[in-house]
Amino acid sequence: MTESITITDNRSGESYEIPVVNGGVSATDWAKILPGIWFYDPGFMSTAAAESAITYLDGTAGILRYRGYPIEQLAESSTYLEVAYLLLNGELPTESQFEQWRHDITSHTFIHENVRKRFLDGFHYDAHPMGMLVSAVAALSTFYLDAKDIFDPVSRQKQIIRLIAKMPTLAAAAHRFSVGMPFVYPDNSLDFPSNFLSMMWKVAEPRYQTDPALSRALDILFILHADHEQNCSTTAMRVVGSSHADPYSACAAACAALYGPRHGGANEAVIRMLSEIGSMENVPAFISEVKAGHGHVRLQGFGHRVYKNYDPRAQIIKKAADDVFEVTGRNPLLDVALKLEEIALSDEYFTSRRLYPNVDFYSGLIYQAMGFPLEMFPVLFAIARTAGWLAHWQEMLDQDSKIARPRQLYTGADARDYVPMTRRRA
Ligand code: ACO
Numbered sequence: 001m002t003e004s005i006t007i008t009d010n011r012s013g014e015s016y017e018i019p020v021v022n023g024g025v026s027a028t029d030w031a032k033i034l035p036g037i038w039f040y041d042p043g044f045m046s047t048a049a050a051e052s053a054i055t056y057l058d059g060t061a062g063i064l065r066y067r068g069y070p071i072e073q074l075a076e077s078s079t080y081l082e083v084a085y086l087l088l089n090g091e092l093p094t095e096s097q098f099e100q101w102r103h104d105i106t107s108h109t110f111i112h113e114n115v116r117k118r119f120l121d122g123f124h125y126d127a128h129p130m131g132m133l134v135s136a137v138a139a140l141s142t143f144y145l146d147a148k149d150i151f152d153p154v155s156r157q158k159q160i161i162r163l164i165a166k167m168p169t170l171a172a173a174a175h176r177f178s179v180g181m182p183f184v185y186p187d188n189s190l191d192f193p194s195n196f197l198s199m200m201w202k203v204a205e206p207r208y209q210t211d212p213a214l215s216r217a218l219d220i221l222f223i224l225h226a227d228h229e230q231n232c233s234t235t236a237m238r239v240v241g242s243s244h245a246d247p248y249s250a251c252a253a254a255c256a257a258l259y260g261p262r263h264g265g266a267n268e269a270v271i272r273m274l275s276e277i278g279s280m281e282n283v284p285a286f287i288s289e290v291k292a293g294h295g296h297v298r299l300q301g302f303g304h305r306v307y308k309n310y311d312p313r314a315q316i317i318k319k320a321a322d323d324v325f326e327v328t329g330r331n332p333l334l335d336v337a338l339k340l341e342e343i344a345l346s347d348e349y350f351t352s353r354r355l356y357p358n359v360d361f362y363s364g365l366i367y368q369a370m371g372f373p374l375e376m377f378p379v380l381f382a383i384a385r386t387a388g389w390l391a392h393w394q395e396m397l398d399q400d401s402k403i404a405r406p407r408q409l410y411t412g413a414d415a416r417d418y419v420p421m422t423r424r425r426a
Pocket of ligand 1: 261262263264266290294295296297298299300301302303304305306353355358359360
């Protein structure tokens with residue numbers, strides 16, 4: 001049976017039936033009934049901007065699945081590269097498909113020497129690595145002119161491989177520059193996360209030895225961050241991609257969206273907040289401050305637009321944190337975080353607003369224990385989310401989508417005549 005909604009226009013008395021498809025109603029159908037009346041939905045609180053078969057998210061039940069596979073199983077058994085293949089292709093790869101994919105990614109990890117020597121080296125000495133990444137990703141479009149052929153399947157696949165492969169190299173290069181260390185070339189005999197760690201930390205040793213537990217923890221974090229359906233940065237990717245810009249330009253826009261503290265910058269904000277709180281005794285006073293601030297002071301790493309339950313990724317991260325701390329030693333801020341969580345989860349202010357820890361509440365503690373500076377946190381997020389951005393970009397192009405162009409409700413001045421400057425009053 002087809003579900004539908006009937007609405008009546010009280011002005012004319014006419015009724016209209018609108019089908020409910022995949023849990024939504026077509027705004028275009030509504031617009032036919034209400035010409036000239038727009039749907040007002042700032043922040044897309046009630047708007048589905050796309051049909052997508054990539055990620056399923058039920059925020060009330062705390063469920064997250066990539067292409068139908070529960071995030072818990074992928075974090076337990078898969079790797080980031082396999083998950084990237086899954087997101088982009090819809091199915092888990094066979095052994096030979098994975099081998100080809102791994103080979104393709106590995107053989108594209110190097111960046112053009114000019115990207116590093118002329119472009120990245122031109123930044124100010126204290127440049128934020130995320131700002132460098134945003135710019136470097138955009139700059140790649142000037143190196144790969146074939147990227148404009150977005151409807152050529154061979155070119156499209158090549159750009160997808162290049163972006164996933166080069167992101168860790170650019171990220172590590174941005175870090176090395178910001179701390180005045182020489183660039184480390186990729187070591188293509190290493191797996192994806194170990195290669196990144198080598199480019200981050202190698203000093204004078206002939207070969208950087210990663211601790212397998214740390215590589216694995218990083219890979220799990222990459223899996224957890226690989227996609228999250230229509231989040232702010234993915235929406236940026238889709239919006240810019242809808243103009244048929246090349247994928248590097250669209251991806252740079254997505255990186256820029258991720259830079260903000262409400263999105264990819266949240267785990268950095270969590271560590272700053274935990275450091276400011278300092279110790280467990282100060283937690284109750286901080287909670288009171290948050291409550292008195294009525295939204296102006298926020299408990300960073302808490303709350304989510306979609307999850308109104310415990311973020312399933314936060315549970316997995318807590319376990320990964322234990323594995324990392326066994327190698328690195330316990331992050332002293334963990335106790336503050338645990339106390340904050342304990343108090344918030346039993347406080348009416350947070351429970352009534354359904355504010356639970358999100359993925360970023362614990363990820364920063366792991367990154368910090370692994371030695372990553374705070375400025376690198378959003379950069380790490382960007383490495384992982386590249387697979388999701390590209391999967392959505394590709395899906396959007398295959399859907400023959402329209403250019404993203406919302407309407408507005410105009411609230412400005414009526415028509416008025418230009419006044420020469422000499423006759424204007426302050
Ligand atoms: N601390 C205290 N109060 C909060 C918090 C928080 N972290 N988050 C929301 N609230 C309160 C708001 O003040 C508001 O209260 P009110 O109804 O009395 O006005 C209510 O909860 C609803 O908040 P909104 O801002 O309307 O919720 P929205 O869905 O727009 O925001 C967001 C979601 C941006 C994630 C928000 O919860 C937040 O700022 N959290 C902290 C930053 C953070 O952790 N971001 C990471 C998100 S996950 C990611 O990007 C990977």
